Amino acid sequence: MNELLRTLLFLPRQASTIAEEIDTLHYFVIIMTMGGALLVTLIGGYFLVRYRRTAVQKEPARRMPGTTPAIWLEVVVVVGLFGMFIAWWVIGFRQFMAIRIPPENALEIYVTGKQWMWKFAYPEGASSISTLYVPAGRPVKLVLTSRDVIHSFFVPDFRLKQDVLPGRLTTLWFEAKEPGRHDIFCTEYCGVSHSTMRGEVIALSPDEYERWLQGQSPGPAVAGPVDLRPSSVTEYAPPEPVSMVRQGERAAAEHGCLRCHTLDGTPHLGPTFAGLYGTMVPLEAGGNVKVDEAYITESMMDPLARIHAGYQRIMPSYLGQIRPAETSAIIELVKSLRDVRPKPGASEPWGTVTVPELREEGQ
Numbered sequence: 445m446n447e448l449l450r451t452l453l454f455l456p457r458q459a460s461t462i463a464e465e466i467d468t469l470h471y472f473v474i475i476m477t478m479g480g481a482l483l484v485t486l487i488g489g490y491f492l493v494r495y496r497r498t499a500v501q502k503e504p505a506r507r508m509p510g511t512t513p514a515i516w517l518e519v520v521v522v523v524g525l526f527g528m529f530i531a532w533w534v535i536g537f538r539q540f541m542a543i544r545i546p547p548e549n550a551l552e553i554y555v556t557g558k559q560w561m562w563k564f565a566y567p568e569g570a571s572s573i574s575t576l577y578v579p580a581g582r583p584v585k586l587v588l589t590s591r592d593v594i595h596s597f598f599v600p601d602f603r604l605k606q607d608v609l610p611g612r613l614t615t616l617w618f619e620a621k622e623p624g625r626h627d628i629f630c631t632e633y634c635g636v637s638h639s640t641m642r643g644e645v646i647a648l649s650p651d652e653y654e655r656w657l658q659g660q661s662p663g664p665a666v667a668g669p670v671d672l673r674p675s676s677v678t679e680y681a682p683p684e685p686v687s688m689v690r691q692g693e694r695a696a697a698e699h700g701c702l703r704c705h706t707l708d709g710t711p712h713l714g715p716t717f718a719g720l721y722g723t724m725v726p727l728e729a730g731g732n733v734k735v736d737e738a739y740i741t742e743s744m745m746d747p748l749a750r751i752h753a754g755y756q757r758i759m760p761s762y763l764g765q766i767r768p769a770e771t772s773a774i775i776e777l778v779k780s781l782r783d784v785r786p787k788p789g790a791s792e793p794w795g796t797v798t799v800p801e802l803r804e805e806g807q
Contacts, residue, residue, distance in 0.1 A: 546617035692777025
């Protein structure tokens, strides 16, 4: 039945583990909508025939006291429609959350959209342009951002689409069922060459994927363009691929992050990176926030939006000052320190430093 409905609706193949579930909701909505339209048409046709005007008008039937069939019919219709709406909303929301929360063992890949190409960076140091290499049968978490304008990352075979925004990170995950090729499109108009902003996902077997990470070309069955230059950190990237953690250390040093943040848990002007990722931190305005990719990015681009309680408002905005690839590398650096235990007192705010003291240090 699934294949029959997919063929009738001209849907592409279901190449990810979530695709069939998303299509099932699509089938449900289509069938119920078409069934409702057919029911309304049949009832309308019946009334047209049953109550058509004739030459001799019959006296209208008198309704017995206490009977309200029309009201009960309206109640049933309203409750039924509202119930279907709630059912669709619950199923759709569950699917939305399912593709936003990846499994713990998901492989992370950083995606940067720019006019007019897709760039992919891997924590191990490999990178590619327009071609996303992933292992089949393993969850893959995409961390997406844009270098210029709004783009939209869309893989029809996976039934996944996500807007990609400049200065922000969004996440998405999928698992390819088997090795193969799948088209990538940009579905948000982004300029004169929007139609050429295409790419390809190449799902490899685990062994072929490991060989690709080591710089070898995939087998002939899935061969495609490979760009081994480490484009993840753009101009200052070294000639040989290096891990994103090392690239993050370089980016953090060049942009002055290490003037206020430490890597070993030592207390300083800002929160230490040691053991920070994945924790819940208190906010100056009240409440708590989880330190994840989105919060780290927001702290770099709009540091006054949600301030870590106890720290001064000295963090500058890096919006337009730092490349998206550098942002991703710094995030990977913070992630790599999640298991480093802060030194005693590192969790306490550095509340005694004043702005004049910062100027003396060259801030």
